[in-house]
Amino acid sequence: MTRRDIDEALAAELAAGASQTEAARRLGVSARTVRRRLEESSFQARVRALRAARVQQIADRLGGAATAAVATLERLLSAGSESVQLGAARALLDAALGWRQAGELEERIAAVETALAQPPTSIGPALAQPPTSIGPAPAHRQAVAS
Numbered sequence: 001m002t003r004r005d006i007d008e009a010l011a012a013e014l015a016a017g018a019s020q021t022e023a024a025r026r027l028g029v030s031a032r033t034v035r036r037r038l039e040e041s042s043f044q045a046r047v048r049a050l051r052a053a054r055v056q057q058i059a060d061r062l063g064g065a066a067t068a069a070v071a072t073l074e075r076l077l078s079a080g081s082e083s084v085q086l087g088a089a090r091a092l093l094d095a096a097l098g099w100r101q102a103g104e105l106e107e108r109i110a111a112v113e114t115a116l117a118q119p120p121t122s123i124g125p126a127l128a129q130p131p132t133s134i135g136p137a138p139a140h141r142q143a144v145a146s
Contacts, residue, residue, distance in 0.1 A: 007046075010037060015050035070095070 001009070006027060013023035020034045037043045073095075076088035 007037060007043060011046045011050055014038075014047050015054055019075065066095075126137065 006029060009027055010023055010029070013026060014020070018026065020038070024031045037048075047121055070092070072114075073088045075091050078086055079085055079088070079093075082091045
């Protein structure tokens with residue numbers, strides 16, 4: 001195996017959750033080699049990319065399974081047992097709330113990321129420049145503090 005092949009296999013092992021020691025043993029390299037690779041920013045980026053791809057694959061599978069799970073819960077809403085109906089209703093409501101909260105959180109994070117991507121001067125002159133000195137509070141604030 002070439003160094004490139006070993007590095008790719010090592011990145012895949014680490015992205016899949018193997019410890020540094022496990023990855024080294026599986027690939028027949030030293031633990032020191034693994035540590036040296038992890039010091040390289042390009043190798044770190046590769047591990048992150050592989051991990052992100054793996055997480056996306058899992059999310060895609062969960063999304064597909066969620067459709068089947070919802071269909072099952074909907075069917076159980078008509079079950080003969082009221083306790084089964086109640087359990088299905090609770091599960092559906094919990095899932096709906098969770099999805100809604102996740103969607104709202106995703107929107108909020110996107111808004112924060114957009115705001116952070118803007119140049120600092122776009123947030124206003126008062127916040128763009130650090131204060132030059134710390135003095136007494138403005139008169140309108142002194143009156144409130146008294």
